[in-house]
Amino acid sequence: MNKYLIIAISIAASALSACTVADRSRALNNPNIEGKTIAQQVCSSCHGEDGNSHSAQYPKLAGQQTAYVVSQLNNFASHARTDRLALEVMAGMSSGLNEKQKQEIAEYFYQQTPSNTSLYSGDTSLGKQIYNLGIQERSVMACAACHGELAQGQQIFPRLAGQHKEYLLKQLHVFKNTHARPDTPMAMVTQNLSEKEMEQVANYLSTMK
Ligand code: HEC
Ligand code: HEC
Missing domain, CATH: 1.10.760.10 (Cytochrome c-like domain)
Structure with a gap:
């Protein structure tokens, strides 16, 4: 329970400090904006500009399969993914995107080089x-x-x-x-x-x- 509380608080904090995201997110309902621009200006604030997010709360998208990313954007938009963060954060991020934009965003992140940031050095x-x-x-x-x-x-x-x-x-x-x-x-x-x-x-x- 505690863990979720911490996540919730940090999401709330990042929402407060992320006025820039709110300003730009108008772009999420504009079909004329290229997917790549949305990826770099909106999605990047949590997932990293090159898709290698720093916080473990936000999944890395660099090198992620395009069909998978599109499928998840659809799942978030349709509220099929009902985890709290999915509903509170990603539902809004995905619902205004058209098919072309979702595909372009997915392709942009697929083309980024995944970084490895694991500090684990134990037995695997x-x-x-x-x-x-x-x-x-x-x-x-x-x-x-x-x-x-x-x-x-x-x-x-x-x-x-x-x-x-x-x-x-x-x-x-x-x-x-x-x-x-x-x-x-x-x-x-x-x-x-x-x-x-x-x-x-x-x-x-x-x-x-
Ligand atoms: C305010 C932070 C934030 C922003 C901005 C954001 N995301 Fe996310 N994203 C999240 C969080 C948190 C999750 C994990 C949700 C969960 O745990 O269920 C997530 C999950 C995802 C996933 C699922 C990945 C996986 O491995 O399952 C995709 C795909 C995704 N986001 C794409 C995007 C795209 C595309 C944009 C821009 C339109 C975007 N996100 C903007 C926070 C954000
Ligand atoms: C029969 C095929 C299949 C097998 C076997 C399978 N997976 Fe999956 N896995 C999937 C699919 C499909 C998804 C995407 C689910 C969705 O669309 O929500 C997935 C999603 C995941 C995710 C979520 C990733 C993300 O970015 O959100 C993790 C973690 C995962 N699998 C780990 C595993 C592990 C560990 C094993 C072995 C113990 C495993 N999977 C075996 C089909 C499989």
Whole structure:
């Protein structure tokens, strides 16, 4: 509970200090503005100009699959993603964008080079094993089967390599314990993963380049 409170407070604080975002966000309803400009002037304030956000609250978008980014913008806009931050922040960010702008924004971030900012230097062998092979006796599918051997993602399967560990873990909890991201295989995938296993796989992914 505490963790969410902290996130909520820091979001509120960043909303206050982000008058610039509010000013420019009028651009979010203007079909004449290029996606790239929106990405650089609006999305960048949280996700980083090159898509490598500094705070783990905001997922990195650099190198993220275009089809995945477009699908998530649609999910935020339609309120299919019902996590509090999704509704309070991303629903508004995505609802005024047209199809062309969403595609251009996604392409802009896909073209940015993902940075690796993980400070984790511990053992990643178990996380790597789960990622590549799953856990057969508990019917946990291999993550690599959908997210790719290098965790680079494909189409609607997101890139996971180099993502903030805390963001990965948060989403694994969302899939496992809530209905805030419905209709994906991830509910089934996370069902039999323990807390420790999720942590190990998130550590491994955060260190991938
Ligand atoms: C005020 C901060 C803020 C701004 C500005 C912002 N975002 Fe986000 N974005 C977030 C947060 C917070 C999340 C994580 C939501 C969650 O945890 O469910 C997110 C999540 C996302 C995701 C999901 C990524 C994933 O890996 O699942 C995409 C895609 C995204 N944002 C795109 C955009 C685009 C495109 C823009 C500009 C039109 C934008 N965001 C502007 C805060 C922001
Ligand atoms: C059957 C295919 C499939 C398998 C296997 C799979 N995933 Fe996924 N994963 C998906 C899809 C599809 C999404 C996007 C969900 C959405 O659209 O909301 C996703 C999303 C995610 C996300 C959210 C990423 C983000 O940026 O928000 C994480 C984290 C994740 N998967 C981790 C894993 C891990 C760890 C494993 C292995 C234990 C795994 N996945 C196995 C299909 C799969």
